[in-house]
Amino acid sequence: MLDDRKLEVLRAIVEDFVSTNEPVGSKSLAARHSLGVSPATVRNDMAALEDEGYITHPHTSAGRIPTSKGYRLFVDRLSTVKPLSSAERRAIQSFLEGAVDLDDVVHRSVRLLSQLTQQVAVVQYPSLSRSEVRHLEIVHLAPNRLLLVLITDSGRVEQRVLEMPAVVSDEDVRQLREVFGPRLHGARLIDAAKALEDLPDAAPAALRPVLTSVLSVVLSTLVEHPEERIAIGGTANLTRHALDFPQTLRPVLEALEEQVVLLKLIGEANDPTTVHVQIGEENSVEGLRSTSVVTVGYGQGGLGVLGPTRMDYAGNISSVRAVARYVGDLLAGS
C-alpha cells in the first residue's frame, strides 16, 4: 500500500511544510528534494497518501498539508533523531549547573527549553510523592500552633501550619520530632503512609491526641493530596506561530493557565526513557486540539514543550530529552 517512495514523499511534505508553513505542491516538492521522479509521479503518490488520510487539501487548487495521522506516521517511523551538537550539550549543562536552588533549576529549565525549541515550555516540580524525605522539621510557633517543614532530596521545601485543638508543650514537640524523624527520614513520601501506620500504638499514651492530629494532617496534605507545581515559559513563542492558530490562541492560553490540565499533559509521561508525543486531536484536552505536546519524565517529575502541530518534532524531541536528562541528574545528585 505504502511503498518506500510514498513514505519518502510524505517525509518531504512534512519537512517542507514545517519549514515553510505553506501547502506544498507536487512541482516544488519534486524540485526541492531530489526524488528522481517527475512531478506527475509525485502527484500520483500524493493522491494515494490522501486516500489513506495522511495529507489533505486546504482547497482544490492548493498544495497538500499533513494531517495529524500524517505527523504521527512521520514521528513514529520517518523522523531520525537529531543529535544535539556537543556545543549545545555543553551550553545546556553549564546553564543548568549555574542554578542555586530548586526554584532556580526549574526556572532555568523552562527558559532553556523554550529557547531551544522556540515553543512553550512546561516543567513540573519534582513530585513530592516520588521524592525522599531528607528532613522533617517541627517548629513551635505558638502554644497551639505548629509549623511542619518538609525538605526532600530533590530540594523541595513544603510547609504547613497546624492549628492544634489544645495547647502543646515544648516537650510534646520534642517527642514528636523524635517519633517522626527516624521513621520518615529517607522514606519516599509515597511509602510514608505505611511507615507511619503503627505510630499511634508505638508512641507514649500522653502524646497520642497531639500525635494523631499531626498525623492526620501529614497524611492528608502531604501523602494523599501532595501539591504539584508547574512552571511555564515561552508563551510569547505562541505568537511566533500565530498563523498556525487561526484565532484560536485564546483556548491555548486558557489551557496553559490550568494547572490541572498541564499536570494531565505531563503526568502521562513519567518514564525517563521514552518521549511521549501527542499530536493534534490525539490530545485529550479540549482547546489544545490544534497543538502538539512533546513530554518526557526526568525521574521525579516531567517536562515538555507545546506548540503547533506544525513543529520540528525531531529537534524538539531531542531537546526535551536532553534537558530532562540533565535535570534528572542534577536533582538526583544534589
Added chain:
Amino acid sequence: MLDDRKLEVLRAIVEDFVSTNEPVGSKSLAARHSLGVSPATVRNDMAALEDEGYITHPHTSAGRIPTSKGYRLFVDRLSTVKPLSSAERRAIQSFLEGAVDLDDVVHRSVRLLSQLTQQVAVVQYPSLSRSEVRHLEIVHLAPNRLLLVLITDSGRVEQRVLEMPAVVSDEDVRQLREVFGPRLHGARLIDAAKALEDLPDAAPAALRPVLTSVLSVVLSTLVEHPEERIAIGGTANLTRHALDFPQTLRPVLEALEEQVVLLKLIGEANDPTTVHVQIGEENSVEGLRSTSVVTVGYGQGGLGVLGPTRMDYAGNISSVRAVARYVGDLLAGS
C-alpha cells in the same frame, strides 16, 4: 481653554470608545449622550480638544479616539470611582478567605483580579524585606551543610542551603540558633542588617568562623538581594482585546515573562492609599507602550492589572483597590 462642556465631550468620547472600540463621531456622540447641543457644536469642541492633543483622528473621515493624554485627563479629573456592589465585596472576601496558605492567597488573588477586570492580573508576593521574621530555623543537614529556613509573618518561607568551609558540630548549630533567633525574631528584614551587625563581637570566639560564614549568606541573600516573586494570570484575556494590539501581542507577552519588568511595574506602587495608573507611552517599559497598568500596594507588596489603553479605568481602579485591601488585611492578620 477647556470649559466644562469640552471636558464633558472628552468624557463622552472616552466612554463611548472604551465600550465600542470604534472611533466616535460628532453625530452619534450627540445622539447617545444628551449634551443639549448640536453635532456641529460638538465638532467645534472636538477640534479644540484635538488641538490640545487630547484626541486624534485615525484618518480624515473617521471619528475621534482619545490619546494617552486624553485618557490621563479622564483618569485624573473626569472618572468617578465606581464603587463595587456589596455582593461583589462579599464575593471577593469569601473567595480570598478560603485560602489555606500564602501561595493560595496569591493565586486566588490573581485569579480574582483577572476575572473581575477581564485583564491580565499581576500580584507580587509579600516582599521579604518589608516582612517581619517570625521564625528562623537552622537545620543540620550534613556535617558541613546547613539549611536555613526563614518564615515571615506574611507566611513566606524561604530556604537556603549553606555549604560550610569546615565541619560544623551539633553544638555549633545549637549555639547559632540561640544567637540568631532572639535577634531576628520580630525584626523586619530590612532592619536585620543593623540587628546583626554586632553579632561577631558578641558571640563566643569558637563560634566565629562558622558564624561569619552564615552571617554573610544571610545578609547577602536575604537582606541585600531578597528574592521577589510574582504571580501572573489571565493572559488569555489579552486575546480578548486582540484588536487593540495590532500584531503587538508578542512584546507584551515577552514583557510579562520578565520578572524584572513586572517588579518594576508594581514596585512603583507600594503605597496602599493611592492607586497608580500608567497609560500607554507613560510606561517606561518598551513593549508595553500600547498598554496601561493600574497598580496599588497592599502593605508588603503590590498588585495590579495590565490591559490595553482602552480599558475601563474606573472599574479597574476600584477592583484593584478592593482586592488590595482584602489581601492586605488577610496577610496582616494571619
Added chain:
DNA sequence: ACTTGGCACTCGGACGAGATGAGTGCCAAA
C-alpha cells in the same frame, strides 16, 4: 460671542470584475 444648519469634500472600506498562477486530476503514450 456662541451656536447652529447647510454643504462641499475627504477617504477608508466594501463590492465586483478580471487577471494571475499554482496546483490538481485525468488520460494517453512511453
Added chain:
DNA sequence: TTTGGCACTCATCTCGTCCGAGTGCCAAGT
C-alpha cells in the same frame, strides 16, 4: 508504472467604482 500534456479549479491580487460616515468651514441665527 512512469511521464508529459492539458483542461480545469479556485484562492489571491489588483483595479475601479461606489458609498457614507464624518469632517471643516461658512454664513445665518440667537
